[in-house]
Amino acid sequence: MIRVGIVGGTGYTGVELLRLLALHPEVELAAITSRGNVGEKVAEMFPNLRGHVDLAFSDPAAADLKSCDVVFFATPNGIAMSAARELLDAGVRVVDLAADFRIQDLNVWSKWYGMTHASPDLVREAVYGLPELNREAIRGARLLANPGCHVTAVTLGLLPLVQAGWVDSSSLIADSKSGVSGAGRKAEIPTLMAEAGESFRAYAVGGHRHHPEICQTLSLLSGQPVGLTFVPHLVPMVRGIEATLYARLTAEAMRERVDVQALFEQAYADEPFVDVMPPGSLPETRSVRGNNMCRLAVYRPQGGDTVVVSSVIDNLVKGASGQAVQNMNLMFGFPEDMGLRIVGLLP
Amino acid sequence: MIRVGIVGGTGYTGVELLRLLALHPEVELAAITSRGNVGEKVAEMFPNLRGHVDLAFSDPAAADLKSCDVVFFATPNGIAMSAARELLDAGVRVVDLAADFRIQDLNVWSKWYGMTHASPDLVREAVYGLPELNREAIRGARLLANPGCHVTAVTLGLLPLVQAGWVDSSSLIADSKSGVSGAGRKAEIPTLMAEAGESFRAYAVGGHRHHPEICQTLSLLSGQPVGLTFVPHLVPMVRGIEATLYARLTAEAMRERVDVQALFEQAYADEPFVDVMPPGSLPETRSVRGNNMCRLAVYRPQGGDTVVVSSVIDNLVKGASGQAVQNMNLMFGFPEDMGLRIVGLLP
Amino acid sequence: MIRVGIVGGTGYTGVELLRLLALHPEVELAAITSRGNVGEKVAEMFPNLRGHVDLAFSDPAAADLKSCDVVFFATPNGIAMSAARELLDAGVRVVDLAADFRIQDLNVWSKWYGMTHASPDLVREAVYGLPELNREAIRGARLLANPGCHVTAVTLGLLPLVQAGWVDSSSLIADSKSGVSGAGRKAEIPTLMAEAGESFRAYAVGGHRHHPEICQTLSLLSGQPVGLTFVPHLVPMVRGIEATLYARLTAEAMRERVDVQALFEQAYADEPFVDVMPPGSLPETRSVRGNNMCRLAVYRPQGGDTVVVSSVIDNLVKGASGQAVQNMNLMFGFPEDMGLRIVGLLP
């Protein structure tokens, strides 16, 4: 059993962590903090937790987080970068679900997040928590940067192609669609149901924070800067991301008559949380609702040189809290799928 | 042509008024005000109005509202009660879509709305704008109180029964269900799509402001105080109200073998905006989407003494802005359905 | 470990049974049948089961159901009444999720289900599977009739009041609202998303099959025939039922100043799957999404003689497959919540 703390538990990644950790056989929930809700029972705010979580929110200053084995930050960007050090110094491992430690290039980070970074050294130390890319490093991590939601769907869908060098990595396209829970539990007009319901639109076409994060990983894999056009969209549903990815096979790959289906199947053969579907399948977001799987299908329409990948995740699970638990399992030597053997809720 | 002004046009009743008035053949839109958005084009905030409404929001203090023939208040409760007088004194007619002039008993009003009323004399003068009840008075009104949304669906569904004295008016039940646009365009967590989507719940079971408003009308019709249990619910959709109403026939009505279907058909025979469906019908909210109709069906399950009425409206049209235009038409001697001959958007 | 068979696994109660049983520690899935899909992998039809259920549909005639310890019928009405006997004779226990064994009065059953019953003796033997009513009988049952979805929400919400004799049981009202999965996985126009989406309506106002089933239980508890008006509605969401129940306290109960909150808390104090919320709460269907709980709140608006209960369940879990697993646990002496310790999916 490990003792687990959560800083900032009033958002959707917080309640989702609680849903998963409440039933995790090796986890004791020690503390959950929220400056604005001290003393309120978590299950009053999130009644699905009634009978499962008896904790009340405590003050971040007063909570005994240092006695935890691991602390999750489910806070807005810019909190963990200051607060993590004291915990790390006390021997606590830290998983940040926000973006504070995701981007190695601090100039890029500052440009997109509008702040100067408080702890550049911790950024250098942080391990990027995409297990399919980084499993060994994650096992030894003290400080883990949990990836973004669009990022996870897009990166897992392009990774084998870019790694194999089969596609022109200067003109990748990611058309990604997310349910509204991705915007967080914040009182804002654009995500009211009367605004976002029964409608569909793109957002952040000019630039989205997940763009540099995807590019960082793909450029590393490719050995050179990738060119990516990334357009996120808002879907009138609560959970789920589907990313449709477009890449052009290189002339060499065409000549060699490469088999992209086989490429994906081999790349993810041993992955517990990536499911490459048979040819002709159409992944639905609901097939992973509440579940930590990334489900993929690969196509070459009309047998041409364009590869299309459809990649679905639950943005709050594999796109956030589920992946964080998967990372925690790796960090503490638990079976990687412990607490995550959940069947997706369909219908 | 009349000149029309709108005070507080950034909410859903505001944009809905604009949708209807933009195509009204006798209306010239003179001004629309919003303290917080001065100078912004209305069509920037509401792109459905691009090409239809060229106005920008103006400051309420600066707008030349006194030159209008009629001014609509699409403001929060408590604004019109102070601001209407100056306009009335200048000979402008006023239609209030909020609740400032709906309740004649000021103690009741203060209890539910949490304010002392600024203009008791205007409350006494105000005409309650339910045309099916009050058509003649509306024609001559200077100051009109436009009814609430749940109120309209419930009152029209119970009115013939209570007026005929056929039901026990001490134990009426109204189980009403509203889409989320009824909560207005306000940045609040409970009406985020991630909160209100894919879920259903009651709200305000302990007491809702529409309760005294319904009781006021029905008590007047009944000649004695009515007893009403009113429970509103939130439906995961944008527009529409369905109220299911339960009333018990009196022993006398049972003995006389009354025909409730005929009662409703006769009561609403000449009404342009109440549609009594044939026996066995099931009104859907979508059949009145964007349209000013209240569509009703009446049942007596198993031929017993309980009458069930299902009443549907579009909460933003017959429940708010459409009814306001209907009232305006009456006040200015236009055909009652002018600008309101719109077919409901189905599917 | 027990061996479990499912007859008719292509509907929503079938896939939901599989979701729950796939992770049940005492269950081995032995067979799942479907006449029309023999040989097809279950996980091809329901991709959320990929990696969890490896079975293919088999022919009901060929499947070795007699070697199972228990067989679930997730079939249309009228199948189990003929097919159950052979299994029972072979010593297999049977849980019917359809309505074949729910109604003891066969004339009533025939009237509502439009068939003559094939096995009247089995109806007499069948145990009605509402654990909160019938736990002991369920433990010994060979043949179990799993309750209807609306029935479960309504019955649990009225049970304490009727049992205590505090309300006038001749004028009960149940205004129930269900998500569209309650209509089943059948190719029909009225439940297309383009028909049922963004709209709300009542259905079956003239009479619904769940009416006699609710009345049977409540009449038994009350000791006399109850009078119930039951109106179901269709909500534009996938899962969930909310029933708002209205009952009038008797004059005696009013004189005795009864405490309905305490009544409910005591009635359900030891129930693992009924959660009476604190006064003033508003149960949301999403708080039980994917979860076997029935969550209730009780009100007396304005302190009057009308009691209002809001009762929510997931129609596919406590309203069908979850309750079936709860019953199976009782029948086989497993902990009642085994395989059902699932946190509701919120948001």
Added chain:
Amino acid sequence: MIRVGIVGGTGYTGVELLRLLALHPEVELAAITSRGNVGEKVAEMFPNLRGHVDLAFSDPAAADLKSCDVVFFATPNGIAMSAARELLDAGVRVVDLAADFRIQDLNVWSKWYGMTHASPDLVREAVYGLPELNREAIRGARLLANPGCHVTAVTLGLLPLVQAGWVDSSSLIADSKSGVSGAGRKAEIPTLMAEAGESFRAYAVGGHRHHPEICQTLSLLSGQPVGLTFVPHLVPMVRGIEATLYARLTAEAMRERVDVQALFEQAYADEPFVDVMPPGSLPETRSVRGNNMCRLAVYRPQGGDTVVVSSVIDNLVKGASGQAVQNMNLMFGFPEDMGLRIVGLLP
């Protein structure tokens, strides 16, 4: 006044035609046919038409369609190709909302639609009804092929770029998303709300019938065969299409520092039903709900060589019946927007 007939009026394009034509000042609805619903009032099937359309469905064989000035075919593919000739011979103009006359290359048509064409000569005569491309030809058309829904959104969004020759037309990408009404009013499992609700997925990735139709137009404009990857998706909403389009500027266009915003504004300056939004805008499908507009925004993310266009329409209006009425207006010399001056329903 012209006399109008509709063949096959029980689908969504049929009811949408009726919504628009019922209020068209120059149209008299003469007949609407449906083999399976003879004698049923149209308004019984579609209650939004109560009070607006009094017609009953008549038998196609018996209906006096030859006395009409124009007949719309809102039938499945393959009906109009046989039935149109008799009407044309009688001097009736024909607008086909299905695909029978859209594709000039009959081999391509047969491959995608799985039939041999009954009237090749009529295909040659038919005018393709995209007014922004073909306005003059439409004015004189006897037989009009109304474009597909995805086709309209995609073609209008790419047309200026391809026409100008500024983009590499061998690698165009169209990621299109449609509400479920696009699948029609057919009893099928995949578009049940319990299947399509709260989920998102691609469909027909291997090939969709709208692909050759888009390519036909763009190849004509480009002067050479275009290469297009087209992936349609299903959105959990009723109405609306958003197409996100990706095209790479040619080296020459980059050198000349072309202004794509200006290109679109000029191309569509005089179009009544194409609205190019200001830079930085994000078109929402709801802004055109019920309305005939195609609303577009154009971007160059990070100022690179990839042009992104977001194009929204209402699939049942500009994507089907609204465009058909626009074409009818052109064919009969009415103002192009007659009967189509409707403000989009927002929210």
